Amino acid sequence: MSLRRMFLPTAMLLLIGWSLSSAGAQEADKAKVRARLVADTVEVEPGSTFWLGVHFEIEDGWHIYWRNPGGAGLATAIDFELPDGVVAGPLRWPLPIAFTQSEGIPGFGYEGAVVLASEVTVPEDFDRSRPSRIRAEVSWLACKSVCVVGSAELEESLAKLSADPVFRTWDRTLPRVLGEGIPLFTLTTTGGLAGGTVTHWLRWRKTPKLVEWFPDPSGALDVENVRVQTRGGLTRIDAAVRRRKGAEGSTDDLSSLVVVTDEDGGRIGWELTVNLKNQES
Amino acid sequence: MKHWMRTLMYVSVLMIAVPVVAGEGVGVGESAPDFTLTDTAGNEVSLSDFEGKTVVLEWLNPDCPFVKRHYKAGTMKKLATTYGGEGVVWLTINSTNYMDAAANAKFKAANDLPYTILVDQSGEVGHLYGARTTPHMYIIDGSGELVYIGAIDDDPRGGKGDGAINYVAAALDQALAGNAVTTAETKPYGCSVKYKK
Secondary structure, three states: OOOOOOOOOOOEEEEEEEOOOOOOHHHHOOOOEEEEEEEOOOOOOOOOEEEEEEEEEEOOOOEEEEEEEEOOEOOOEEEEEOOOOOEEEEEEOOOOEEEEEEOOEEEEEEOOEEEEEEEEEOOOOOOOOOOOEEEEEEEEEEEOOOEEEEEEEEEEEHHHOOEOHHHOOHHHHOOEEOOOOOOOEEEEEEEEOOOOEEEEEEEEOOOOOEEEEEEEOOOOEEEEEEEEEEEOOEEEEEEEEEEOOOOOOOOOEEEEEEEEEOOOOOEEEEEEEEEOOOOOO | OHHHHHHHHHHHHHHHHOOOOOOOOOOOOOEOOOOEEEEOOOOEEEHHHHOOOOEEEEEOOOOOHHHHHHHHHOHHHHHHHHHHOOOOEEEEEEOOOOOOHHHHHHHHHHOOOOOEEEEOOOOHHHHHHOOOEEOOEEEEOOOOEEEEEEOOEOOOOOOOHHHOOEHHHHHHHHHHOOOOOOOOEOOOOEEEOOOOO
16 A cells, blocks of 8 residues: 555544534535644654644635634644653644735635644654554634634544655745745844834845735734835834733733745745834834 | 944835824723614614613624524623623624624524624624624723723633633623723634624
């Protein structure tokens, strides 16, 4: 049997969709999202690492959400249950797209298909001879003109993993860390919480076709009135920032993604983190 | 240094050319703007009708799964009943563009709701308050000041059960006791309000 076979035909897959609407009952009466467990390895060796994730296939016209869904929506969630000693790292999120959910309410997420995955570390003393299963509890909100909550419980034996083709190009969909590789821009930031506005200034080596910005603030931080302007080789990203009154959580930093699209439609993104306390106001 | 100088020059030019636009909606500590809408029976209802009372505004869309979950659990009805006994007025506003008075009346009857649903198909009041999600909750104290804006609770996925913190109940307890609301703002969660385009 091919090593590149999809390894989940035998996996337990339970899809649950709750919420139908009178306006969209016909649209929402079947699953809009299919989820399956995927890995990038065949052999799980003691002391090794591999990528384990969920491949979401989303029906045309529908979307699911990034880690910050935007003004409304719900982040997609995956909870891995792994054998003793096997540890999953943080979920890696490919570059999202931006859409308008309803008059002026921004949304960030995915259309078509996406893989969300974690790097899994296998301990040195891992006993491969013992039967081991991996399990993922997955939940998402899928929206079009209506929204449907979906969930799946995915399960598979570690011994039956196969290297899924979705991982061949997956790393190209991930954001880069600022400072890795040849810098395509220099970043300067001004403003902060004290002044109520933070501005990212990006000076590009080559004038970009399109620049997008995806804020990912803590729950205590409100980010609104985002405006991205690119003129020549300079992009200015303004955002109003303020602490929600009484909300728990840090507002020291603002994490975000900046994504540039080239003439061929290719997208590259970088993770940015700005300290809101120390910026000039 | 030269780079910085160039950047600052661009800053100056751009700041003059494109000022940041202020957002819509209301904020905690502000006076709640008055509005008038019709209820499911066609009666006009104004916020100012309830002057001196604590008022809860709840944004509704019966088609939204988050709203469905809370109505199945009786979250809003229990709160409205409990705090109604202490004089709190509960006003539910539906800014969904395709839901008219009849659709709201049907939902009110099906759920045997003890409170008013106000029809805002134009989205005018939703935009006035900056409502983004269903549900999106606002509390106005007896002096007419907004004292809470945000989520109904801290459980967007609905998995916390009795361990969930209901922000509206906590805020009402503090407001009715004459205390400042500790958690006065939270990020609302739910479906986007389906405004008229």
